[in-house]
Structures are given as C-alpha cells and as structure tokens.
Amino acid sequence: MANTSLTTHDTPLHEFYASCPEGFETALADELRGMGLRQVRPLKGRVAFAGSPADAERACLWSRLASRIFVVLGRFACANAEDLYEATRSIAWERILRAGATIAVTARGTNDELRNSHFAALRVKDALCDRMLEVEGRRPNVDTDDPDARISLTLRGNRASIQFDLSGDPLFKRLPREATRTHAAHVLRPDYAALACAQGNWQEICSAALTNTKDAMGDEDTAAPADGSASANGSALAGSTAERPTPTLPVMIDACCAGGGVVLEAASILADRAPGLERRNWGFQSWSEHDAAAWRELLDEADRRAELAQGRVARIVATDPSGDAVACARRVLKAAGLADRVIFAQPDLDKISRKLMMPACCGGEPRGFVFLDTTETAISKMSRVLDLATSLHAGACGADPVRAMLSTMPTVALTRDDLLIRTLGEPARSLRVMPNNEEAELAVFSAANGAISAGEGNVAAEDSMPAEDAVESDVAPSPATTLIDLGDGKPCPVLIPESEQFARRLRKVAKLRRKWAQREGVTCYRVYDADLPDYSAAIDLYEGSATTPGRWLVIAEYAAPREVDPALAEARLLDILTLAPRILQVDPDNVFAKARIRSRGGSQYGKQAGGSNPGKGSKPRGGHGGSAPANRPGQGAGSGTPSDIRTRRLPLIEEGGLTFAVNFNDYLDTGIFLDHRITRGLVREHARGKRFFLNLFAYTGTATCYAADAGVEETVTVDLSNTYLDWAERNMEQNGFVGPDHHYVRADVMSWIRDMRQTRNRWDLIFCDPPTFSNSSKMGRRTWDVQRDHVELLVGLSRLLSREGEVIFSCNLRTFRPDIEELARAGVVLTDITDETIPEDFARNKKIHHCYLVKRYTSEEAMRRIGMSEDAIRERTRELREASARKPADTKRFRR
Structure with a gap:
C-alpha cells in the first residue's frame, strides 16, 4: 500500500524534528517515512522532517521510536545574551501560544558568552514574556512542573534555535501503571522495545497479516498497516490493491521476556494500536495552529484501524526462566488490555513449538523473529537462556515444520556481554544503545537456514500433527558451541x-x-570445590526434608585473577551452570549462582543486589583478585527492621537430627554454613550438662539449636540484624525450642559484651563466629576487623565465662593469626582445633575456617601454658599488681 501524508501540496510546510536516543536515528527515519512524511533526514540524536501541523500530530500519535516531536520556531545567530534576547523577542509568540497557556523554558548547550544554560533559559523566558506583555497586554504564567507549553533553546557555538515541544511528556511514557509500580520486574522502556521490534521488521510483517474474517476469503480491504500511515479501509489515501504485500502469518518468540516490555510492544503493533491513543494531554494543544477537528479525525482513524486489526491471526509466544518475570509480564499485558495477544510457554523448545502450532491460514507465509533481552537475566538462569537461544536459532534438520520455520527466523538480542555471540556467532548487524543509561548492544543474528517459501513455511495445523506425534530431531549445534556427551x-x-x-x-x-554422604547421613554438602583451577567455583548440593522435598544447587564463583579474560571466565561459569544441574540431576530452576569477590580482609555481605531473584541486578561478572568465596555475613547484614522471614514459606533441610530453614533467593548465604557441620556437632557435645549458652554473631541461630538440643537450660542469641534474629527464632521454634528461657537480642556484639561485663551474667558455653570485616551503619562510628579486634573480643568473652566455662571461637579469615602472647597476658589460652572441624567435603580448602577452644586461666598459668619465659611472667605479674582495682560489678541478672 502506498503511504501518503495528510499534507496537501499547497500547505505551507513547517520544520519539525523528532528527538531520539542515539542509535535510533535510522529506524526512526524509516518509521517517519512510513507515515508519508517528507524531507526526512536522520541526524545525530534526532530526525528532521517537514509537513503540516496535522503531520506532526500524526507523528505524536503513532511514533513508537521518537522521544519528543518539536516544531522549530526560529534559527538565528547568537553570540551573546543580547542577541538571544532580541531574536527571541522578534518571534511572534502571540500567534504561536494559545491564550492562557502556561510555559516552561529549558536550554541546552553553551558558547563563549552564554556559559550557563539556566541563564540562557531565563533570557528566553524574559524575551517571550516581554513580547506577550507588549502585544497582548499580559504575561504568560510560568509552570516548571507541568506546563502547557514547553519551549526549548539549543545553542551550538554562535548559532541557536528555538523550538516548541509538541509532545508534552516524553512519548515513551506510555507503559501501564502496573509496569512502573514498586517491586515490579524490570520492563524495557517502550521506545527500546519498539527498536527491537523494528530490527525484526515486525511492523512490516504485521501490516500484511491475515485476518480471520474477510481477509481469509480474499477481501483486500480489511488489512491495516502497522505504521502510522493512513488506513486502507476505503480511505482516499489508500494505495492500489496491487501494492498489497503477500499475506503473512506474524510469529514472534520472546525467549527471555523479562518484565514483558517487548511482547507488550509487539502485541500493540499487531493490534495496530496507536501508541499515543490513550494519552489525553499534549503539548500541541497549546499551539495556536492545532486543529481540534483534524486531531479528532486522526483519533477516529486510529480507532478504526485498531478495530480492523482485531481479527489478525498471529502467534506471539513469551517465556522466561524466571517465574517472577513471567508473572510481571502477564500483569503488564493484562493492564494494557493485550493479554489475549500473547501466549506464555515454559522455556523449552518442545513446549514453545507446541504453542506455535495453529490451524493452517490459507497459505499465509510465517514470518517473524526471535527476541532475547539478557540485560537483566540472573547469571544462574543464563545457561538456560543460551541453550534455548541456540535451539530456537538453529531450528531443526528433520521434518517438523514448526522447527523448520524457526530456522528461517532471525534472532534479535539486547545484551551487555558477548555470550550470545559466542553462542550464535557474529551478528549480521548491531547497534550500541543505552537502556537505563547502561551501554548495551542490540544485535541481529541472521536466520540459520535463510528464507523459505510460503508453502514450506506454513505452521502445522494442530489437528494434522498432534504434539505427541511430532518427529523428534536433533537440534543443529551453533558453530560457536560444542556438544558434549x-x-x-x-x-x-x-x-x-x-x-x-x-x-x-x-x-x-x-x-x-x-x-560418603549416604554413609555419614549428610544431605547437604559440597560436591565440587575448584577441583580444576580454570573452573574455579564451589558447588553445594542441598536436599530438602520430607516437609519440603527437593534438590537445590548453590554455585559460588571464585573471583577470577586479573590476568584471566573476564569473557572467558564468564563463559566457563555459564558452562558450569549448564552442566552441573544435568550431572547432579537438579531442576535448572533450582540452581542459584552467587559471585563472591574479595573485600578488605575478607568479606561482609547480606542481601543480594536485585532482591527476589538470585543474581538479578548484581551482575556478578568480571571480579578480580583470585579470592575464595566469602563465607560469613557481616554484622547487621540483614534488615534492621522486623522481617517476614518467620512467616515465609522456605525450603527446610535436615542436619544432625534438626531442621533448618534455608533461603536461596534473597541473600548471598543460604542460612547455614555447611563447613561448620562438625563445629555445630562440637557445640552440642560441649553443651551437654551445661546450664547457660551464649551465641554471638549468631546469624540464623543454628548453633543455638544444637545447644538447646543438648539440653541447656537457657540460651541467649545475639546479632545486630532483626532478620537473622527472626530467622534464628524460627529455627528454634520449628525444632520445638520455645519459651521464656530462650532470648534473642539485637545489639552490637562488642558493645553488648562491655555491658554484660558490668553485670553478674556468666555463661558455661559461648559460641562466637564473627565476620571477617564489618562496617555496618548500625555499629555507629566503629568498624570490625577480626584480625585487629580479636584480642579485645576474646578477652571480653573470657570475662563472661563461668568458672569451668569455655568458648568455641571460629573465623573465616584465611590469613588469621591469633596473638597468642597478648591473649595469654590477659589469662586467655587458645587451643587450635581447626583440623578436627574441617568436614571431608571441604578437605580441599583447609583454610575455609579457623576454630579454637578458648579458656580462661590466671595470667601466670596462661603464660606458662603457651611457653613464655619466667621473666615475662614475673613482669606481667608485677603489672597486674600495680593495676588499679576494677569497678564493682552490678548484681542484676540478665533479662531480655
């Protein structure tokens, strides 16, 4: 169909331009030409065109790629503020602005004299208001928040232009409210989604779509173009039917739909819905050349086109390895009224193929594209995405017509790394774009098998080939991937x-x-621990209890050394994520990737960036330093406010006859440290026959559960995080340990120890497993460093012990060296029991933690026990005699 504009030849032409993000210019120019606009010229960050006010309003209504539409009011030389004022005042504002319109003025650019854009905007505003006061006897009101008319100044050297923003709010602000609500999954901005569709020629494909009404019987008047040109339903602007393209069957597969941004835009294009149809406020409504009747005709035409497109036959299939993303996409489509246009499937080639099968449609040629947006994909899900992308791109070599069709479809991908290039080969073309102000590549990969004829490409009818009878055929591997047995x-x-x-x-x-695990009765253990240096990761397997059966993998990547190519390290991790669930027989949905990088002295961490999805938003790539995964949360790593951890449904695992809740999604740790399996058993052994137990830096309270199971009368669990305390209380309750003798205290441990030393509270057994480093804001100005502060900590703990009491002290700083002599001077003796507490599944990493038994003696005895000289002992004894007497202790007994 020939596309023509509403402008007639005798209408004076205005100069307009459509602004856009860099990289959009060519596609936007094609879109504007498709609307029949003239003198279209792509420039940097904008596309210029000429036409009537109705043409500009058509662009506002129909453009999916433009950010704003401007009419240029004047261009002039501008060397200084006086030039700017005089040129602006010479513009006939009284013939441009609607009476009573509020204004706002912005400016971009500077020159030698006009070095402040805010000042330049004020000069334009002053000149405009002075002109209106002089001619009309009134000054327009200024409203910088929500103006009727937005005027912008552009300075380039000593040249300037002034333009009127006909759009009002940016044209890409058209997502339904559901897509912008708090905690919604990431939804790609509509103009970026439209660009992805443009790279797949989706508008052109939908323009020639068959309908299930008159089109199927050969009526040429029922199809409507998917661009912004005039409709073909009897309009005087319609071209001849001879120009009608071959009827098509649009097929689009979004293999990684994230929040549904691209399928939303694709469904809108298929429905021939004008992107601006729902908007009520426009900048051009304050333009004196706006013709309300002509605008009403544009809206009526848009309504007719949407009605005619209701019968279009197509298949848009969406999937994502993240259930949260799919749920968000469903909500967004429902809110937009387009849920019936999109079919959701599991991220599996067979299931997608079944969703694509439909009744044959009178010879319509299947055309379309596959899309993937991996910019927000969790690393733990990436291997599934790449596997699916490979399968969809390669299609099939057998007789399955659905898979044969897939091999004719190009793949469009939005990505921030080269994993897809490694998987699919070099793209045919690509654009550098900036969604969310982060650089990404929009790449187009050519179809695997080229074009096929209409007869060969028809999608099979459901009744002619049931899914269960479909011929299975091997997926042809991409040249960039290798198949292993x-x-x-x-x-x-x-x-x-x-x-x-x-x-x-x-x-x-x-x-x-x-x-080994079956022999020892262990259900959660480390399977692999960087056994091959190039595949440097730890793989932990968790098996659920009878209450929550299941198997889960946690794969923690060790940060790669600087000399290792980050892309190569990422590819290795993706292969680990692909192979591990297959070999260990774990559902890929139950695989969680964690990335650990070295911080000062070790690591402190709590919640994962991105929240509800493992790895989401954290982008765990490109770390350096060759450090091991950190294993402890810092003080206060969890929320400081009451959490929902006690009521959430979480997987339960069993260890040592006890049950613990684990959380694979929200935190970098799961809620239990597997390397402390033996240490927890040691707590139980030493707690037998004891009355009072104290757990400091308690995390989720697993050691408290072991102590309670040993029969202690009273437990105190201290941590700075409310989340971890709630978690600890949940663990205790589900093991039957409840009542007033179990206390949970939120406090900074070091401050709490100092306070307790002033009381008569003493404990028979203390377990302390501090973080390596912490700088939580809840600690005030102080920080925590286990190497620096361990003497103060252990001396304080020794003063909280009963006469026969002892401390089990652990830390995970690989280079930890206790100051034995300084501790002995304070009457504290450490016995290193590290080797006894390293489980077999952690035997490759003997420094996963250090563990000590701590007891208090007199200074003289402690120094003799570690072999210090008699001279040193006498000197220390003299120092103690000269020390001032301690303050009297408070007689209060501890209460929560």
Whole structure:
C-alpha cells in the first residue's frame, strides 16, 4: 500500500524534528517515512522532517521510536545574551501560544558568552514574556512542573534555535501503571522495545497479516498497516490493491521476556494500536495552529484501524526462566488490555513449538523473529537462556515444520556481554544503545537456514500433527558451541570445548561425595570445590526434608585473577551452570549462582543486589583478585527492621537430627554454613550438662539449636540484624525450642559484651563466629576487623565465662593469626582445633575456617601454658599488681 501524508501540496510546510536516543536515528527515519512524511533526514540524536501541523500530530500519535516531536520556531545567530534576547523577542509568540497557556523554558548547550544554560533559559523566558506583555497586554504564567507549553533553546557555538515541544511528556511514557509500580520486574522502556521490534521488521510483517474474517476469503480491504500511515479501509489515501504485500502469518518468540516490555510492544503493533491513543494531554494543544477537528479525525482513524486489526491471526509466544518475570509480564499485558495477544510457554523448545502450532491460514507465509533481552537475566538462569537461544536459532534438520520455520527466523538480542555471540556467532548487524543509561548492544543474528517459501513455511495445523506425534530431531549445534556427551543420551551444548574435562571431573567427584554422604547421613554438602583451577567455583548440593522435598544447587564463583579474560571466565561459569544441574540431576530452576569477590580482609555481605531473584541486578561478572568465596555475613547484614522471614514459606533441610530453614533467593548465604557441620556437632557435645549458652554473631541461630538440643537450660542469641534474629527464632521454634528461657537480642556484639561485663551474667558455653570485616551503619562510628579486634573480643568473652566455662571461637579469615602472647597476658589460652572441624567435603580448602577452644586461666598459668619465659611472667605479674582495682560489678541478672 502506498503511504501518503495528510499534507496537501499547497500547505505551507513547517520544520519539525523528532528527538531520539542515539542509535535510533535510522529506524526512526524509516518509521517517519512510513507515515508519508517528507524531507526526512536522520541526524545525530534526532530526525528532521517537514509537513503540516496535522503531520506532526500524526507523528505524536503513532511514533513508537521518537522521544519528543518539536516544531522549530526560529534559527538565528547568537553570540551573546543580547542577541538571544532580541531574536527571541522578534518571534511572534502571540500567534504561536494559545491564550492562557502556561510555559516552561529549558536550554541546552553553551558558547563563549552564554556559559550557563539556566541563564540562557531565563533570557528566553524574559524575551517571550516581554513580547506577550507588549502585544497582548499580559504575561504568560510560568509552570516548571507541568506546563502547557514547553519551549526549548539549543545553542551550538554562535548559532541557536528555538523550538516548541509538541509532545508534552516524553512519548515513551506510555507503559501501564502496573509496569512502573514498586517491586515490579524490570520492563524495557517502550521506545527500546519498539527498536527491537523494528530490527525484526515486525511492523512490516504485521501490516500484511491475515485476518480471520474477510481477509481469509480474499477481501483486500480489511488489512491495516502497522505504521502510522493512513488506513486502507476505503480511505482516499489508500494505495492500489496491487501494492498489497503477500499475506503473512506474524510469529514472534520472546525467549527471555523479562518484565514483558517487548511482547507488550509487539502485541500493540499487531493490534495496530496507536501508541499515543490513550494519552489525553499534549503539548500541541497549546499551539495556536492545532486543529481540534483534524486531531479528532486522526483519533477516529486510529480507532478504526485498531478495530480492523482485531481479527489478525498471529502467534506471539513469551517465556522466561524466571517465574517472577513471567508473572510481571502477564500483569503488564493484562493492564494494557493485550493479554489475549500473547501466549506464555515454559522455556523449552518442545513446549514453545507446541504453542506455535495453529490451524493452517490459507497459505499465509510465517514470518517473524526471535527476541532475547539478557540485560537483566540472573547469571544462574543464563545457561538456560543460551541453550534455548541456540535451539530456537538453529531450528531443526528433520521434518517438523514448526522447527523448520524457526530456522528461517532471525534472532534479535539486547545484551551487555558477548555470550550470545559466542553462542550464535557474529551478528549480521548491531547497534550500541543505552537502556537505563547502561551501554548495551542490540544485535541481529541472521536466520540459520535463510528464507523459505510460503508453502514450506506454513505452521502445522494442530489437528494434522498432534504434539505427541511430532518427529523428534536433533537440534543443529551453533558453530560457536560444542556438544558434549554426558552419558544420558542427550548431548549438552557448551561454550568452551575444555568444559568436557570439567564435566568428567564433576561426575567423578559427585559419585564419591554421594557415597560418603549416604554413609555419614549428610544431605547437604559440597560436591565440587575448584577441583580444576580454570573452573574455579564451589558447588553445594542441598536436599530438602520430607516437609519440603527437593534438590537445590548453590554455585559460588571464585573471583577470577586479573590476568584471566573476564569473557572467558564468564563463559566457563555459564558452562558450569549448564552442566552441573544435568550431572547432579537438579531442576535448572533450582540452581542459584552467587559471585563472591574479595573485600578488605575478607568479606561482609547480606542481601543480594536485585532482591527476589538470585543474581538479578548484581551482575556478578568480571571480579578480580583470585579470592575464595566469602563465607560469613557481616554484622547487621540483614534488615534492621522486623522481617517476614518467620512467616515465609522456605525450603527446610535436615542436619544432625534438626531442621533448618534455608533461603536461596534473597541473600548471598543460604542460612547455614555447611563447613561448620562438625563445629555445630562440637557445640552440642560441649553443651551437654551445661546450664547457660551464649551465641554471638549468631546469624540464623543454628548453633543455638544444637545447644538447646543438648539440653541447656537457657540460651541467649545475639546479632545486630532483626532478620537473622527472626530467622534464628524460627529455627528454634520449628525444632520445638520455645519459651521464656530462650532470648534473642539485637545489639552490637562488642558493645553488648562491655555491658554484660558490668553485670553478674556468666555463661558455661559461648559460641562466637564473627565476620571477617564489618562496617555496618548500625555499629555507629566503629568498624570490625577480626584480625585487629580479636584480642579485645576474646578477652571480653573470657570475662563472661563461668568458672569451668569455655568458648568455641571460629573465623573465616584465611590469613588469621591469633596473638597468642597478648591473649595469654590477659589469662586467655587458645587451643587450635581447626583440623578436627574441617568436614571431608571441604578437605580441599583447609583454610575455609579457623576454630579454637578458648579458656580462661590466671595470667601466670596462661603464660606458662603457651611457653613464655619466667621473666615475662614475673613482669606481667608485677603489672597486674600495680593495676588499679576494677569497678564493682552490678548484681542484676540478665533479662531480655
């Protein structure tokens, strides 16, 4: 169909331009030409065109790619403020602005004399108001928050232009409210979504879509173009039917739909819904050349086109490995009234193929594209996305017409790394874009098998080939991937051929670990711990209790050394994430990736960035330093306010006859440290026959549960985080340990110890597992460093012990060295029991933690026990005699 504008040849032309993000210019120019606009010229960050006011308003109504539409009011030389004022005042504002319109003026750019854009905007405003006062006898009101008319100044050297913003709010502000609510999943901005659709020629494909009414019987008047040009339903602007493109069957697959931004835009294009149809306030409504009747005709035409497009036959299929993302996409589509246009499927080629099957549509040629947005994908889900992308891109070599069709469809991807290039090969073309002000690449990968004829490409009818009878055929591997045999009859694609060595090693160690775990009665354990240096990660397997059965993997990547190519390290991690669930027989949905990087002296961390999805938003790539995963949360790492951890449904695991809640989603740790399995048993052993137990830096209270299980009369659990205290109380309650003798205290541990030393509260057994480093704001000005502060901590703990009491002290700083002599001077003796507390599944990492038994003696005895000289002992004894007497202790007994 020939596209023509509403402008007639004798209408004076205005100069307009549409602004856009960089990278959009070519696609926006094509869109404006598709509307029949003339003199279209793509420039940097904008596209100029000429036409009538109605043409500009058509662009406002229909453009999906433009940010704003401007009419240029004047261009002039501008060397200084006086030039700016005089040129602005010479513009006939009284013939431009509607009476009573409020204004706001903005400015961009500077020159040698006009170095402040705010000052330049004020000069434009003053000149405009002075002109209106002189001619009309009134000054327009200024409203910088919500003006009727937005005037902008652009300075480039000694040239300036002034333009009127006809859009009002940016044109991309058109998402339904559901997409912008708090805690909603990321939804790609509509103009970026439209650009992705443009790269897949979606508008052109939908323009020629078949309908299930007259079109199917050969009526040429029912199809409407998907761009902003005039409709074909009898309009005087319609082209001849001979120009009608071959009828198509639009097919679009969003294989990683995130919050649904692209499928929302694709469904809107399919429905031929004008993107500006729901907007009520426009900048051009304050333009004196705005014709309300002509605008009403544009709106009526848009309504007719949407009505005609209701019968279009198409398939838009969306999927995502994240259930949260799919739920958000469903809500967004429902809020936009387009839920019936999109089909959701599981992220699996077979299931997507079944969703694509539909009744044959009178010879319509299937055309479309596959889209992926991996910019917000959790790293733990990326391997599934890449596997699906490979399958969809390659299609099939067999007789399955659905998969054969897939091999003819290009893939459009929005990504921030080169993983898709490694998977699919070099793109045919790409654009650098900036969604969310972060650089990304919008790449187009050519179809695997090229074009196919209409007869070959028809999607199979459901009744002609039931899903269960479909011919299974091997997916052709991408040239950038390698298929390896895992022994289960299903070849697995990997990015790096050397990953086959990792697969063999993991299968071997998993078999050995499984036998050991069954023999020891252990259900949660480390399967792999950087056994191969190039595949530097830790893999932990968790098996649920009978109450919450299931199997989960937590894969923690060790930060790569600086000399390792970050892209190579990322590809290795993706191969680990692909292979581990297959070899260990865990549902890929139950795989959680954590990235650990070294901070000062170790690590302190709590919540994952991004919140509800593992790895989401944290972008755990490109870390350096070669450090091991950190294993402890810092003080106050959890929320300082009451949490929902006690009421949430969480997986339960069993250890030592006790049950604990674990959380794989929200935190970098799961709620239990597997390397302390033996240490917790030691707590139980030493707690037998004891009355009072104290757990400091208690985390989720697992040690408290072991002590309570040993029969202690009273427990005190101290942590700075309300979240962890609630978690600890939940763990205690579900093991049956409730009542007034179990106390939970939110406090800074060091301050709390100082306070307790002033009381008569003493404990028979203390467990203390501090973080390596912490600078929580809840600690006030002080920070915590275990190497620096351990003497103060242990001396304080020794003063809280009963006569026969002892401390089990642990820390995970690999280079930790206790100051034995200084501690002995204070009457504190440490016995290193580290080797006894390292479980077999952590035997490769003997420095995963350090563990000591701590007891108090007189200074003289303590110094003799560690072998200090008699001279040093006599000197210390003299110092103590000269020390001032301590303050009397308070007689109050501890209460929560």
